[in-house]
Amino acid sequence: MLIGASTAHLENGKQVDVLNPASGELIDTVTSATPAHIELTLDCAKKGRDLWAETPLHERCKILFKYADLVEANQDELALLLSKETGKAIKSAEGEMSRVGMMVRGYAERALHLYGDCLSDAQPGMEKDVIFTRRDPLGIVVCVVPFNHPASLYTQKIAPALAMGNAIIIKPASDNPLTVLRLTQLLLDAGVPPTVAQCITGSGSVIGNYLVSSPHINAITLTGSTGVGIAVAEQAAKHLHHVHLELGGNDPFIVFGDADVDVAVEDTVISRAFTAGQTCASSKRLIIHNSIKQTYTEKLVARLKEIKVGDPQSRDTDVGTLINEGAAAEVEKQVQHTIDQGAKCILGGKRDGAFFPMTVLTDVTPEMDVSKDLEIFGPVFPVIGFDTPEEAIEIANSSCFGLMSGIMTNDYKTAMKMAKALQSGGVVVGGTGNYRPPELAFGGYKMSGIGREGISATLEEMSQLKSIILKGVF
Incomplete structure (x- = not known):
């Protein structure tokens, strides 16, 4: 796991085997998080939330551009790891990894050019006021990554969240967490502070339920089954967490x-x-x-x-x-x-x-x-x-x-x-x-989800609109 500044297996965590589904061979092991690990992750994320929100947008995006370069420099290694732990044909794994850098740069570029509005004096009484808008981070965003396209869907979540100034807690799929862990380590190598981007592994029901039930997080973005999405939405409602769900389809x-x-x-x-x-x-x-x-x-x-x-x-x-x-x-x-x-x-x-x-x-x-x-x-x-x-x-x-x-x-x-x-x-x-x-505002009707994911839409979903009113300035 990557919790705070630690990359080591933490004590008291059960080890989970990551297997190659084609051969059954053991690739590696990861730690299954306990409540103590999750609490430590939340404590770190609260520090990261404040630190990253105060980091200027141009500095955040500069780090994201560096991250895109690092991913592309390590693309062959990442694609092989993705193929081994997911069972995906190497050609498909390479295709997926080739899109990560492009998506990161796309989100960063759009964030640098996401402007606020200045409202007109459309109603009587507004003539001497100035009203303008800005976008603030949500805070701590939990990113739940599925098994099927872990690299690309990881990027669709973490890139807009970080660009808009949020701290992130990443939960990869239990079957194939290694590529997501490696991508997160590269984030840290690019300059994202270790309290800002953390990756916690283990049981989805244990970690997901704990994080979604916590009053200390602010949003959940999940790609997964409709059943899991409904359960997350029900739990998130208790604290009115922002919820973004990309779920099943037929x-x-x-x-x-x-x-x-x-x-x-x-x-x-x-x-x-x-x-x-x-x-x-x-x-x-x-x-x-x-x-x-x-x-x-x-x-x-x-x-x-x-x-x-x-x-x-x-x-x-x-x-x-x-x-x-x-x-x-x-x-x-x-x-x-x-x-x-x-x-x-x-x-x-x-x-x-x-x-x-x-x-x-x-x-x-x-x-x-x-x-x-x-x-x-x-x-x-x-x-x-x-x-x-x-x-x-x-x-x-x-x-x-x-x-x-x-x-x-x-x-x-x-x-x-x-x-x-x-x-x-x-x-x-x-x-x-x-x-x-990557640009498409992707998402579904009915039981296929809530919200839209893509460069044209997700920056707004990963931030909250604030109106600032300068009253009587004219």
Whole structure:
């Protein structure tokens, strides 16, 4: 853990093994935090909060620019570590790490040019007053990082929080905390004071519950499951903590009969396959016009047979493992549940340890759980037919989730009507909803979360607006 100035394992903490999910080998161990560790972290964060809030913005951003350089200088090491502990193919791990420096610089640049407002004398009685705004830090922000994209989602949280003057307490996923720990050490190497950025490891239920229940924190930003997000929101309400939640999704990809089937298939594969299906915004419901459904399905199966699932560290591998064997077993169980409801599995379906093959389900109907609220976090492709735009919208909106959506058609009038009707935080016209450049204000409707994350939005969410009134100065 990284608590205050200490990088050593602290006393009285149970050691947790970090395993390579592909081989089962021990990579390293981390300490499981006790309440004493968490209290020490909070005490340090209170000191860091005051120190960092008084640090000028230009100095904070100068440190962030240096941090971006350090990450890029260590990119190969970080990508290999990410691949080993996550089971992610090395090519995907390198792609994820390549975005970290760019995102850090983007947040820092925007923070340097985030200006306040000066209000006009719009109402009688304001003529002699000057009213202007500034943004203050929230205070202490707890950053809960998920297992699936730990480097990029870590950056989406810590960069805006630090740029806006907050102290941060980082909680990485228990399965793969090592990359996040290494990234945090580089933060300290870049000049962030050790009380300002801390990383605490161990049980999510113990650490998360303790921190969220504390009156000493000010905000929580979490990417994770909807169930965990609801529990966090309930606890946070007791102290009115600011809450930012990016949660689950069961995103639709709607493909009309006039679409280019080859392009639709390739977009489907890119969206769903290359992270082993472990992406919130990947297309998990393939809603395909019945006139092309058979052709689409045949081409999808043929394309998926080309995907090589294997050793994550091999350059020949396209897709590695799921995060652990338990996750693969859960996906297998969900696939079998869908088959029991009447679907047909025409490719894959059975795991091998933590590896899960590309899996295609046909004869899927709108009444099945997978067509609504069953989010399968694995490389599973359920194909659902439709005849009319209204039917496609009904299927798409039948889910409790509403993260992202995708539409593919050559009729842009139909596409825009669909985009307006779809209940999701973002709609991609011309591709799948798995679209997240760093600038995008990313987030969902309904049970997919609260708030937006991205360079265009998160700085405001990581700060609070203060109005300063100079009364009677004219």
